[in-house]
Amino acid sequence: MDITDFYETFFEEAEELLADMERHLLELDVDDPDSEQLNAIFRAAHSIKGGAGTFGFDVLQKTTHLFENLLDHARNGELALRRDIVDTFLETKDMLNDQLDAYRNGDEPDQEAFERICKILQQLALEEIGKGLEAAGGDMPQPDAGAKSEPPSQPAEPETGAEASGDPAAGTGASNDGRRVVALLGVGEKDRELLVEELGQLGEVIEHHGDEKRYEVVMESTVSDDDIEAVMCFIIDAEQLEIRAPGKPGERPATGDAAGDEEKAAQEAEPAATPKGAAGAASDEPPPASEAKGDGKPKPAAKSTDKPKAKAKAGSESTSIRVSVDKVDQIINLVGELIITQSMLDQTVSELEGPANGNLVNGMSLLQRNARDLQESVMSIRMIPMDFVFSRFPRVVRETAGKLGKEIELVTEGAATELDKSLTERIIDPLTHLVRNSLDHGIEPPEVREAAGKPRTGKLTLSAKHQGGNIIIEVIDDGAGLNREKLLEKARESGLNVSDTMSDDDVWQLIFAPGFSTAKEVTDVSGRGVGMDVVKRNIQGMGGSVQIMSKPGEGTTIRIVLPLTLAILDGMSIKVGSEMFILPLSAVLESLQPAKEDIYAMAGDDVVLKVRDEYLPVVAVHEALDVADARTELTETIAVIVQGEGRRYALLVDDLVGQQQVVVKNLETNYRKVPGVSAATILGDGSVALILDITGLHRLSRQKKEARRPKSATRSLESVTDNEMETSS
Amino acid sequence: MNQTTTDVAMAAAEAQNSEFLVFSLGDEEYAIDILKVQEIRGYENVTRIANTPDFIKGVTNLRGVIVPIVDLRIKFNLEKVEYGGQTVVIVVNVEDRIVGIVVDGVSDVMTLSPDQIKPAPEFGVTLSSDFLSGLGSLEDRMLVIVDIDKLLTSDEMALVEKVAE
Structure with missing residues (x-):
C-alpha cells in the first residue's frame, strides 16, 4: 500500500480540523479567552502539522508550525489576544485551506502567499510575545530569569510528552548549569542579529561569533533547550538550529536536533494517534524535562494545569468514522x-x-x-444537520459586515434540521450569495436604521425547517425591503418586458433576471448583477424553488424550498387505469368521491370542484400523463385534494391503493427529468412506480390544455381560484 | 462526415481486432462494442413514462437501479415491433449511465479485424452515419456497427439532459 492512499484521509481530516478551528476562532472572546477553545485550536494546528510532516507537505507543515507556536503562546496566556490577532489567525486558517487545496490538486501551494503569511506570523510573534513577557515580568520575583523563562515553559508540551516516552536523555540535557551554545546554521546576517537579540530576551548572551555557515552563540539561561528552539523556530527551521552544552561538543549531540527528531517521530505516527499518545505519556508519567523545569522555576503550578488539558485532549477523540x-x-x-x-x-x-x-x-x-x-x-x-452549512455564516457575516460598516446580528434557527449531505454541499454557494446580498442591499447602514426608528444593529436570520417532503431554508433580514418602483425602473432600463400592473411576486422575481442589479454602485460584496440568476439556476438544478417575500421598511425573506431527493418518502399509492403511481403523502390533504352537483364546468373543458365552499381546479392524472385505460367519468373517479407550493387542487385518480414508505430513486441518474414526475421508486413486486410531482403535474396539465386550445381562458380562472384559496385557508 | 467515420474506423484499426455483440432488428444485423455491454436480460416489467418520445419504453428496475429502456426498433422505424419471449434487452453502460436497449434477438459475439470494417456510406435520415462506426463484412453477412455511445447520448435520443448553455 502506498502512502498516497492515505492522502485523502489526511485532506478530509485536515479540512474538518480547519473548520473546527475556524468555529473556535470565531467564538473566541478576545478579552477572556476560554482555555479549552484555545487548546482546541492549538490541537487542530498541531494535528495538521503532524499529518503534513508525515506526507511531506513542507509548506503546509512550516506554516502550521509557526501558527502552532503562536497559538501555544496564546493558550499559555503569553500572547494577549486582540481582534486583529484573531483576524490574522483566521487569515492563516484560510491560507492553510488554500495550501491544502493546492496539495489536494497535486499542485504546490502559492509560495508568495506562504512567505507573506510567514512574515506576518513571525512579526506577530516577535512583537506580541515580547510584550507579553515584559508585562508578566513585573509580577515575578526574579524579573530577568524568572519572567523570561516562564513564557516558553510549556510550548512544547505535547512534544515533551512524546520525548519522555521515547528518549528521556534528551530532556536531561536541559538541566545543567544553564550555559549552552546555540549554533545557527546557514542563517543570513540580518536574521542572525534578530536571533541574537531574541536569545538575549531568553537569557544572557555571553558571546557570539561565527559566519553564515555556522554562527555560535554562547548564552546562559534557565530556559530549556526545547523552549529556545520553539522561539527560534519562528524565524528559522529546526534543522538550522543546534543547541548543546558548552565544552562537550562530541557528547550527546544538540538537544535541539534530538527534539527535532522526536518531533518528527511523533509526526510520523498516524496523525489521529498523535494527540492521544502524547497525552497519555504526559499524564501517566511526568516527563523528566518538565520535572527539571518545574524545579528551576518559581511557577510549579504550570505543571499541574497541564494535566487536565492532556485529559481533555484524550476525551475529545473523535467518535466518528469516515466512510465514502x-x-x-x-x-x-x-x-x-x-x-x-x-x-x-x-x-x-x-x-x-x-x-x-x-x-x-x-x-x-x-x-x-x-x-x-x-x-x-x-x-x-x-x-x-444544517449546522454544517450554517456554521460557516458567522464568518461570512462578520467579514461582510465589517467591509460594509454595518452592524449585524446573525441568528440561526433549526440548525439541527437534517438534510441529505449532497444537498448541503450544493446549497452553500447559493446561500452565501443570498446572505451577502441581504447584508449589502437589504440591511441599511446603522445611521439610516436609526433614522428610520429601527435598532442600529440589523438582524439576519437563517432558518431551516422540514415541511412535508421538503426542507425550507430562509434568509430573513429586517432591512429596507425591496423597492418595487426601483425594480421596475431598472427592469425597463435593462430592456425587460414589465408593466406597472405586475403582481409584487412577479416584480420580486425580477431580481433573478440575468444581469440585474439595483445597487447604486458596485461594491466588492455584491451588486454586479451576476449571481442572483445563478443562485436561482443552482437551486432549480437541485429541484428546488426560490420565493421572495418583502415588505418595504420591514425586510425581505428569501425562501428556498428544496426537496429531500434521497429519502424515504411516505407515499400514497394510487392507481390510474392499470398504472400505479405514488403521491407524496405530505401533499395529500384529503380524498373524496366527487358528487355530480359539486362539479362545475368552466370555459369549455375546464372543470372546478367545489369542496366545502372552496372551488378547486381539477387535474386529471390520466390526461396529464396520457393513461389510456383510465376512468373518464368524473363521478366514478376519486378526487385527491393535494397542495403543492401553496397551490391547492383536486387530482383525479381511479383508485387509492394504500399508504407505504418508498425509497426515492432518482430518475436523472440514468435518464433525465420528466415533467410531472419527481422521482421513481420500486414497489413490492419489483416493478417501478413513478412518484408524482404535485406542482409539476399542475403545470403540465395547464401546458397541455393550452397546447390543445391556444386561446385559453385557464389563466383568469386559475387566479380566481387562487385568491379563493388564500382567503379561505 | 465521411471524415469522422474513417477516423473512427482508423481508431478501431489501431485497437486491432475488436469483439462485437451482434443483435438483430427485424432482418438486419447490428453490432456493438462488447465492452459497452453490461448484461442481457429479458424484456419485462417496464413502467411507461408519459410525455416522452415513443421509442422510450419507460424504466425498469435493475437490481435497485432505475434504468431507462429504449426500443431501437421503434427508433429505427422498423415495421414489426412485437414483444415476445425472444425480445431481449441489452443493458449497456455509456458515459456512466446505464441504459437498456430492446432488440429482436442476440445472435453471437464476433471478432472483427480492422480490414473487415468498412467505412459506412452516407445513410438516410433515420440512422445518421454519425452514429455508425462502420460496416462489418463477414462473408455474405453485413453487420451495421453502431457507435452506441454517440447514439445514446445524442440529442435526438433525448436520453441525457443537456446542460443549458
Missing part, C-alpha cells in the same frame, strides 16, 4: 432491495392459511419491523 458516500449509497441500495424482498415474502405469506403458519406470520412481522428500522438507520447516515 459510495459505500453508504451501496448499503442504502441493498437495504432497499431487502425491503422489496421482504414485501414480496410478506405477500406470499399472507396468502397462506391455517394455524400451522402462525410462527411464520409472526416471524414475518418481526422481519418487517426490523427491516424498517434498518432502513431508517441507514437512511439517516446520509443526513447531516
Whole structure:
C-alpha cells in the first residue's frame, strides 16, 4: 500500500480540523479567552502539522508550525489576544485551506502567499510575545530569569510528552548549569542579529561569533533547550538550529536536533494517534524535562494545569468514522432491495392459511419491523444537520459586515434540521450569495436604521425547517425591503418586458433576471448583477424553488424550498387505469368521491370542484400523463385534494391503493427529468412506480390544455381560484 | 462526415481486432462494442413514462437501479415491433449511465479485424452515419456497427439532459 492512499484521509481530516478551528476562532472572546477553545485550536494546528510532516507537505507543515507556536503562546496566556490577532489567525486558517487545496490538486501551494503569511506570523510573534513577557515580568520575583523563562515553559508540551516516552536523555540535557551554545546554521546576517537579540530576551548572551555557515552563540539561561528552539523556530527551521552544552561538543549531540527528531517521530505516527499518545505519556508519567523545569522555576503550578488539558485532549477523540458516500449509497441500495424482498415474502405469506403458519406470520412481522428500522438507520447516515452549512455564516457575516460598516446580528434557527449531505454541499454557494446580498442591499447602514426608528444593529436570520417532503431554508433580514418602483425602473432600463400592473411576486422575481442589479454602485460584496440568476439556476438544478417575500421598511425573506431527493418518502399509492403511481403523502390533504352537483364546468373543458365552499381546479392524472385505460367519468373517479407550493387542487385518480414508505430513486441518474414526475421508486413486486410531482403535474396539465386550445381562458380562472384559496385557508 | 467515420474506423484499426455483440432488428444485423455491454436480460416489467418520445419504453428496475429502456426498433422505424419471449434487452453502460436497449434477438459475439470494417456510406435520415462506426463484412453477412455511445447520448435520443448553455 502506498502512502498516497492515505492522502485523502489526511485532506478530509485536515479540512474538518480547519473548520473546527475556524468555529473556535470565531467564538473566541478576545478579552477572556476560554482555555479549552484555545487548546482546541492549538490541537487542530498541531494535528495538521503532524499529518503534513508525515506526507511531506513542507509548506503546509512550516506554516502550521509557526501558527502552532503562536497559538501555544496564546493558550499559555503569553500572547494577549486582540481582534486583529484573531483576524490574522483566521487569515492563516484560510491560507492553510488554500495550501491544502493546492496539495489536494497535486499542485504546490502559492509560495508568495506562504512567505507573506510567514512574515506576518513571525512579526506577530516577535512583537506580541515580547510584550507579553515584559508585562508578566513585573509580577515575578526574579524579573530577568524568572519572567523570561516562564513564557516558553510549556510550548512544547505535547512534544515533551512524546520525548519522555521515547528518549528521556534528551530532556536531561536541559538541566545543567544553564550555559549552552546555540549554533545557527546557514542563517543570513540580518536574521542572525534578530536571533541574537531574541536569545538575549531568553537569557544572557555571553558571546557570539561565527559566519553564515555556522554562527555560535554562547548564552546562559534557565530556559530549556526545547523552549529556545520553539522561539527560534519562528524565524528559522529546526534543522538550522543546534543547541548543546558548552565544552562537550562530541557528547550527546544538540538537544535541539534530538527534539527535532522526536518531533518528527511523533509526526510520523498516524496523525489521529498523535494527540492521544502524547497525552497519555504526559499524564501517566511526568516527563523528566518538565520535572527539571518545574524545579528551576518559581511557577510549579504550570505543571499541574497541564494535566487536565492532556485529559481533555484524550476525551475529545473523535467518535466518528469516515466512510465514502459510495459505500453508504451501496448499503442504502441493498437495504432497499431487502425491503422489496421482504414485501414480496410478506405477500406470499399472507396468502397462506391455517394455524400451522402462525410462527411464520409472526416471524414475518418481526422481519418487517426490523427491516424498517434498518432502513431508517441507514437512511439517516446520509443526513447531516444544517449546522454544517450554517456554521460557516458567522464568518461570512462578520467579514461582510465589517467591509460594509454595518452592524449585524446573525441568528440561526433549526440548525439541527437534517438534510441529505449532497444537498448541503450544493446549497452553500447559493446561500452565501443570498446572505451577502441581504447584508449589502437589504440591511441599511446603522445611521439610516436609526433614522428610520429601527435598532442600529440589523438582524439576519437563517432558518431551516422540514415541511412535508421538503426542507425550507430562509434568509430573513429586517432591512429596507425591496423597492418595487426601483425594480421596475431598472427592469425597463435593462430592456425587460414589465408593466406597472405586475403582481409584487412577479416584480420580486425580477431580481433573478440575468444581469440585474439595483445597487447604486458596485461594491466588492455584491451588486454586479451576476449571481442572483445563478443562485436561482443552482437551486432549480437541485429541484428546488426560490420565493421572495418583502415588505418595504420591514425586510425581505428569501425562501428556498428544496426537496429531500434521497429519502424515504411516505407515499400514497394510487392507481390510474392499470398504472400505479405514488403521491407524496405530505401533499395529500384529503380524498373524496366527487358528487355530480359539486362539479362545475368552466370555459369549455375546464372543470372546478367545489369542496366545502372552496372551488378547486381539477387535474386529471390520466390526461396529464396520457393513461389510456383510465376512468373518464368524473363521478366514478376519486378526487385527491393535494397542495403543492401553496397551490391547492383536486387530482383525479381511479383508485387509492394504500399508504407505504418508498425509497426515492432518482430518475436523472440514468435518464433525465420528466415533467410531472419527481422521482421513481420500486414497489413490492419489483416493478417501478413513478412518484408524482404535485406542482409539476399542475403545470403540465395547464401546458397541455393550452397546447390543445391556444386561446385559453385557464389563466383568469386559475387566479380566481387562487385568491379563493388564500382567503379561505 | 465521411471524415469522422474513417477516423473512427482508423481508431478501431489501431485497437486491432475488436469483439462485437451482434443483435438483430427485424432482418438486419447490428453490432456493438462488447465492452459497452453490461448484461442481457429479458424484456419485462417496464413502467411507461408519459410525455416522452415513443421509442422510450419507460424504466425498469435493475437490481435497485432505475434504468431507462429504449426500443431501437421503434427508433429505427422498423415495421414489426412485437414483444415476445425472444425480445431481449441489452443493458449497456455509456458515459456512466446505464441504459437498456430492446432488440429482436442476440445472435453471437464476433471478432472483427480492422480490414473487415468498412467505412459506412452516407445513410438516410433515420440512422445518421454519425452514429455508425462502420460496416462489418463477414462473408455474405453485413453487420451495421453502431457507435452506441454517440447514439445514446445524442440529442435526438433525448436520453441525457443537456446542460443549458
